[in-house]
Amino acid sequence: MNSDYQNFIPSKAIPFVQFLIDKHSFDLKIVNQRQTKHGDFRKLPNGRFQITVNNNLNKYQFLLTLVHEIAHHVTHQKFGRVQPHGKEWKTVFQHLMLPFLRPEIYPMEMLPHLANYFKNPKASTDADVNLSLVLRGNEAETGLNFIFEIPFGNLFVFKNTIYKRGNKRRTRFECLNMSNNKAYLFNQNVEVKQYHS
Template sequence: MNTEYQKYIPKKAIPFVQFLIDEHHFTLKIVNQRQTKHGDFRKLPNGSYQITVNNNLNKYQFLLTLVHEIAHHVTHQKFGRVQPHGKEWKAIFQHLMLPFLHPEIYPKEILPLLAKYLKNPKASTDADVNLSLVLKENKAENGKSFIFAIPEGMFFVFKDIIYKRGKKRRTRYECLNTKNQKVYLFNQNVEVKKI
């Protein structure tokens, strides 16, 4: 039995997660950070199922990502091929998250935002700026800053391209790509490197 995952999630969540692993038969791999995703679900060529989760996530992000991916697996088992984040997945994800919506698992500052997010979950928790920031404990990765911490008019690097931070719109920031001179909108929880 693979118990490596236990150090990555809140202690009180372990029995629920172990139940899901035992019930749904998949291999869980904890992998190095990927830039484009926190987790992944796939059917392997031999017919078995694998879920991967990035090892750089804190325990609250890790747990949410793991349950998100388990929901993909359960959706696949129940419905076959459907929209990846469609109504079937949303209903299963909401159902699977219920036992974890508890103050012994998620802190009280995360719970209301998580409950709100779960009313209509998106493909990525990063799409919900407030939840994303509270899950990251309002701390950017080492050597990076959140876009809202970059002063207007200052330059930063995102995916090897230099941008100039512009004005804030309602919820996002206008940023000028210095390479192609186009303006892009950045969510306030995007992590960038200061220059």
């Protein structure tokens, strides 16, 4: 088991992660960014288990994603085939994450958001807007903006399509797709590119 992962997580988390790796026996691969997921867990044809985590995540996102995937592995070992993000996984994920929810590992400003998320963890941390923003340090990737930073009525590009930012509806923004004239709802933590004609 290589120790490359140690550069990707907060240093105080290393002993806990090493314990989980030793105890649950899986191969960890750090891979290039994938648009649709931060990590995954699978059984390989040779019978071993593999967890992959994207290399573009910051250390807080990386640790959370890694433990999320280890929770899938442990759930699989304990319960066999169950709902991927069902009650068994939620319980295991909450339990595995407890030693990490400390100010030496996660900054104080993240802890309340993590505690709130772990009351009922979802398949993706991106579903929890406040947690997603605080995990990213409230900064979008270089060259991108969060949708809430785009002024009302301005155009932006998302997945090669131009949209016009509309009103905020409770938690999401209604935006007009300029090519098909349909309205779409965007979570406020979606990263988009400002449109310059």
